[in-house]
Amino acid sequence: MDDNSLVYIVDDDAAVRDSLSLLLRLKGYANRTFASAEEFLAQARPDWRGCLLLDIGMAGMDGLALQRELANQGGTLPIIFITAHGDAAKARAALKAGAVDFLEKPLDNEALISAIDEALDHAARERQASAARDGLAARLARLTGRERQVLDLVVEGRHNREIAVQLEISPRTVEVYKARMMEKMQVRTLPDLIRSVLSAEK
């Protein structure tokens, strides 16, 4: 778990909030609590990492509405819903809208912990992928026009000679561009290059 990952608990029941916070703290999960969806929205920042433990039925803005609002703002926090009484329709709606899990009160603490772990894992993977995307974009930005053309053709699987014909330059010059491009992209071999470009495209 990243150091700056938190479990954000949003529940309008003070005792539920307090007990969850205490339990998770003892289990080693740093957390913050919010008494309503509105309170969370007012304080939330886009760089928050971790996961959201969200009560579905709250006075005022309910859990599903908060989920929608966060999605509209492009939020990436994975959401675990908790509910005081099973409502199949709401559960379906929540999961369809991308919730990680749906737990019923009284909470099974083991199920809760594994759901949180899964959500945090999910968030970490998500973050790595996004970091990879960001890194690639930065490296691509450093390429010149010719180097970029050579990269695109290499990834398409063309040989140096074909590239030379297409770009109307000598194969020797292609070699030079390719070497410079590989250096800027920080890869040694062609398979490495292709892997890094493809993984970021996911």
Next chain:
Amino acid sequence: MNNRIAAVAGYLVLYVILDWISYIHPVLPVAITPWNPPPGLSLVFLLRYGTRYWPALFLAALLAEILVRGIPAPLPWLAASSLALAGCYAGLAALLGTRIGARFDKLSDLTRFLALILPGTLVAALAYVAIFTFAGLVPQHEFFPNLLRFWVGDAIGVMVVTPLLLVHGAENPALWRSLRPQPEMLAQAAAVLAALWLIFGVEYSDEFKFFYLLFLPLIWIAMRHGIRGATIAILGIQLGLIVALEWSGQRSAAVVEFQLLMAALTVTGLFLGMAVTSRRALEEQLRNRQSELNQALRMAAAGEMTSALAHELNQPLSAISSYLRACQLMLELPEEQHPLLAETMDKVVAEAARAGQVVHRLRDFYRSGELRLERLAMEPLLQGGMEPLNKRADREGIALSLKVAPHLPEVLADRMQIETVLHNLVSNAIDACGASRRGEIHVGAVAEGGAVRVCVSDNGAGIAPEIAAHLFKPFATSKPQGMGLGLAITRSLIEAHGGKLWAEAGEGGGARFCFTLPAEFPTIIAHGR
């Protein structure tokens, strides 16, 4: 099998007895009588046991000729006439069997029955009279009068006997129980006798003039007891009429004319009785459906209640479970963490108490158990009860206002219960206003004698008179989804406080619900020097 033999034997005996009883004013030497019930019995017998028993009809007719009339004509002619009758009635029974319901409880059954038996008995009469006329046993020139006499006799016999036996079939013992004698039935029987006496007993009167009087007791009976009462009354009137005719020594021709009138009376009574019966059955069906519906709604409301209760209980239970899990983890920590442990366990106790409160609150809501009385100021109390409904009133465009008279005394009351009362009354008022027009709800509190009176007035549709009578009874509701408990609970809560709750018509057609609470006058405290 023995049952069948007993049934056939019983039928034969009954047939002969009926024939013997009704053997009056015959056209000698054969049995052309003004009323002839045996064919009615034959039809019921065949309907019950099947038309393949038709030979029993032949046997019965022949036996009656031999036993009742002592072989009035040569045997071959008697056999031929008996065979003809058996064939005609077997055919009629076959037609009836496929066209009327076994329970004979619908108007359509009765209509089809009459439509079939009138031509059916005519065919039988034709066959019977033709055979004896052909044999030369009755004069040829009297063919048509005899035909009419036989037809009317058989038709009235069938109309009186067959519906009676079908309606009071042995498979319906419940019907008999419901016909236990009541004073009203004695009065009805007396009315029939009185009518007969007026017709035949009063001198200087032409018997036919007062025949219509018999309609009155028959209509009375049919209206009260339906087809079951009507069929019995018709039999009674018919027997009374026959006895009266015999006793007053009427001419044969007059007897036949009376039977024509009797046929009209019978048809009237049967139709009226059947109409009453089928209408009652329909009403009962509607009532049953209504009560099933109410039951379903009540179950739905109970389900809603259960789900709300589950929600309320799950919150503290969830907290307790998490706290205790946390306590377990703390026990594994070094000793210095233990103060936190004690604190957490206090929280567990508090949550357990909260779960208990949910259950108590529910119980208090249904039966106003012990009151937790406090001295309360009216204004905040009323505001507290109305507050949860402000949003709903807003949404439905209803103006909700509160006016508390100045210097009102405090009341000694259970806050939660009075808030419940106000919540129920205001919520009802919102329902009454509906969304159709600009609703206004006013809550006002004034001092009145030694009490405070609170009134919730609305400008809605008002209280329908049919509801007003049982407004406060449990399960009386005008709302499609209502359980009808609100006002009943509300009243019991107010009465537990020593107050009263009543409804009255408000200004402008709406309703006004008012309750009183005994005032608690402040003890006058002498302020300091």
